[in-house]
Amino acid sequence: MWIDDSASELAAQLVQRMRLKLLCGALRQVTRLGALRLKLILSVWAVGTLLGSLPMASAESGPDFEVWREACARLPKNRVLGGRLPPRALLPLPRFASVSAVLDAYFSGATNGPLSQTGTWVGESPSPGFFDVARSWHGNPRTAFEPFVQKRLVPPGSQVLLQGDLHGDIHSLLAVLGRLQERGLLKGFQITDPRFYMAFLGDYTDRGVYGVEVIYTLLRLQLANPGRVLLIRGNHEDISLVSRYGFLAEGQAKYGADFDAAKVVRFHDFLPVAVYLGTGDAVVQLCHGGVEPGFDPRPLLQSDRTNAFQRIVELKQQVYLATKPAWAQNDAAAGAEAAKWFRDFRPQSPISPSVIGFMWNDFTVFSGETAFANNPERASIYGKAAVTHILQTQSAPTTRVHGVIRAHQHSGVPNPIMRRLMASRGAFRHWQETAEPAGDRFEASSLETGASRPIPEGSVWTLNVSPDSVYGQGNGFTFATVVILQIAPAFADWRLSMDTVEVPVK
Numbered sequence: 001m002w003i004d005d006s007a008s009e010l011a012a013q014l015v016q017r018m019r020l021k022l023l024c025g026a027l028r029q030v031t032r033l034g035a036l037r038l039k040l041i042l043s044v045w046a047v048g049t050l051l052g053s054l055p056m057a058s059a060e061s062g063p064d065f066e067v068w069r070e071a072c073a074r075l076p077k078n079r080v081l082g083g084r085l086p087p088r089a090l091l092p093l094p095r096f097a098s099v100s101a102v103l104d105a106y107f108s109g110a111t112n113g114p115l116s117q118t119g120t121w122v123g124e125s126p127s128p129g130f131f132d133v134a135r136s137w138h139g140n141p142r143t144a145f146e147p148f149v150q151k152r153l154v155p156p157g158s159q160v161l162l163q164g165d166l167h168g169d170i171h172s173l174l175a176v177l178g179r180l181q182e183r184g185l186l187k188g189f190q191i192t193d194p195r196f197y198m199a200f201l202g203d204y205t206d207r208g209v210y211g212v213e214v215i216y217t218l219l220r221l222q223l224a225n226p227g228r229v230l231l232i233r234g235n236h237e238d239i240s241l242v243s244r245y246g247f248l249a250e251g252q253a254k255y256g257a258d259f260d261a262a263k264v265v266r267f268h269d270f271l272p273v274a275v276y277l278g279t280g281d282a283v284v285q286l287c288h289g290g291v292e293p294g295f296d297p298r299p300l301l302q303s304d305r306t307n308a309f310q311r312i313v314e315l316k317q318q319v320y321l322a323t324k325p326a327w328a329q330n331d332a333a334a335g336a337e338a339a340k341w342f343r344d345f346r347p348q349s350p351i352s353p354s355v356i357g358f359m360w361n362d363f364t365v366f367s368g369e370t371a372f373a374n375n376p377e378r379a380s381i382y383g384k385a386a387v388t389h390i391l392q393t394q395s396a397p398t399t400r401v402h403g404v405i406r407a408h409q410h411s412g413v414p415n416p417i418m419r420r421l422m423a424s425r426g427a428f429r430h431w432q433e434t435a436e437p438a439g440d441r442f443e444a445s446s447l448e449t450g451a452s453r454p455i456p457e458g459s460v461w462t463l464n465v466s467p468d469s470v471y472g473q474g475n476g477f478t479f480a481t482v483v484i485l486q487i488a489p490a491f492a493d494w495r496l497s498m499d500t501v502e503v504p505v506k
């Protein structure tokens with residue numbers, strides 16, 4: 001893989017340096033009480049100006065939704081900033097303490113809630129170090145890296161918002177939440193309809209400069225609605241990515257020595273890398289990247305709990321290939337590639353010794369493409385025959401995995417999948433065409449674009465990335481997609497409902 005262990009070593013050193021800076025910063029401030037007092041007065045003034053007279057006392061009582069939305073509305077768009085930071089005076093969270101407070105509340109929920117209860121883990125439970133937020137797998141003191149997946153069954157008749165990559169785009173997130181307010185599904189941060197849930201598919205930060213504000217908003221939503229807001233771990237929920245693609249730099253620029261990078265990235269470890277979501281005997285796989293042939297979720301799917309977890313202790317991709325799946329036999333090139341790249345391993349990080357497919361993998365666009373290929377710059381690309389087989393082998397007699405809904409596969413320049421994402425109003429179902437039409441001139445009218453779409457057996461859906469981003473700029477789109485999964489008693493009646501909301505990007 002193009003990112004190796006040295007990247008996470010580097011990231012660990014970075015966190016160590018930040019901790020040292022934090023300590024030095026605290027010492028300096030003791031000797032600069034006067035300056036500190038001035039800073040405090042300015043901060044209070046900024047909070048008071050931007051957030052009305054509301055105090056930021058605790059995570060639960062932070063600014064209410066409308067105040068928060070107004071403060072964020074003043075922020076210049078990512079497209080205008082082009083990577084620069086907004087003026088400090090406009091920051092809706094002038095002090096890191098506000099971010100820290102929601103993280104504390106989040107950690108309290110993660111370490112005392114369902115994740116820590118006996119019986120909720122199928123197979124091996126996490127080690128005690130998993131719940132010790134002062135440790136991490138990349139820091140000191142060190143704990144093991146322990147990724148996991150979740151099964152979540154909800155009552156039939158439930159609706160689930162699904163949101164693709166946000167990448168530091170607070171304006172699009174708030175536009176989507178605004179639409180949910182109009183539709184009466186949300187009131188402020190509070191879900192009003194007992195049958196409504198929300199699932200965010202990862203890549204919350206990096207590339208856009210409002211990662212802090214995005215995470216803060218997501219955590220406020222989750223804290224206000226325990227068990228109803230699912231945050232899934234994308235490939236950017238990894239210290240080796242956020243240290244390279246902008247988020248740690250954003251935090252440092254906004255908060256200086258106050259920014260506790262180790263604390264912020266520790267929240268990644270409590271996010272499942274996939275959620276099997278559904279009702280009765282039917283689920284779909286929600287994740288950021290793609291399928292992971294080395295994982296066997298059947299123990300989890302067979303458990304009689306409606307909310308349960310299973311660790312990814314070991315991935316056995318070669319063991320899967322040894323079952324001689326037909327796709328690897330019928331498609332010799334795909335079989336040879338798989339034999340070359342598949343391996344059995346215990347994940348030491350999201351990317352080593354190889355990537356976790358749920359976080360990283362992609363899918364072919366056309367049904368006529370090969371069943372398996374490897375992109376050494378990124379991850380693996382799975383075709384229809386391979387996905388059909390993998391979902392079948394990963395289904396349990398009691399619970400069938402009917403399809404995959406994910407995000408991740410975006411480009412800053414128009415390419416086959418980006419053009420189809422635009423034409424499909426931000427939710428593209430793979431394999432609708434067998435091949436790219438001659439001359440690269442596909443007919444948008446040949447694609448599904450309806451406001452309510454059935455979910456064929458074994459289908460894979462990619463959701464678009466938010467528009468106030470290099471992706472929106474490069475592909476010329478300005479809409480965010482509001483996707484709601486309608487869960488009926490019978491899977492054949494499930495629907496994906498699509499709505500778009502314009503995001504002013506100037």
Ligand SMILES: [Mn+2]
Pocket residue numbers: 203234235236288408409
């Ligand atoms: Mn991604």
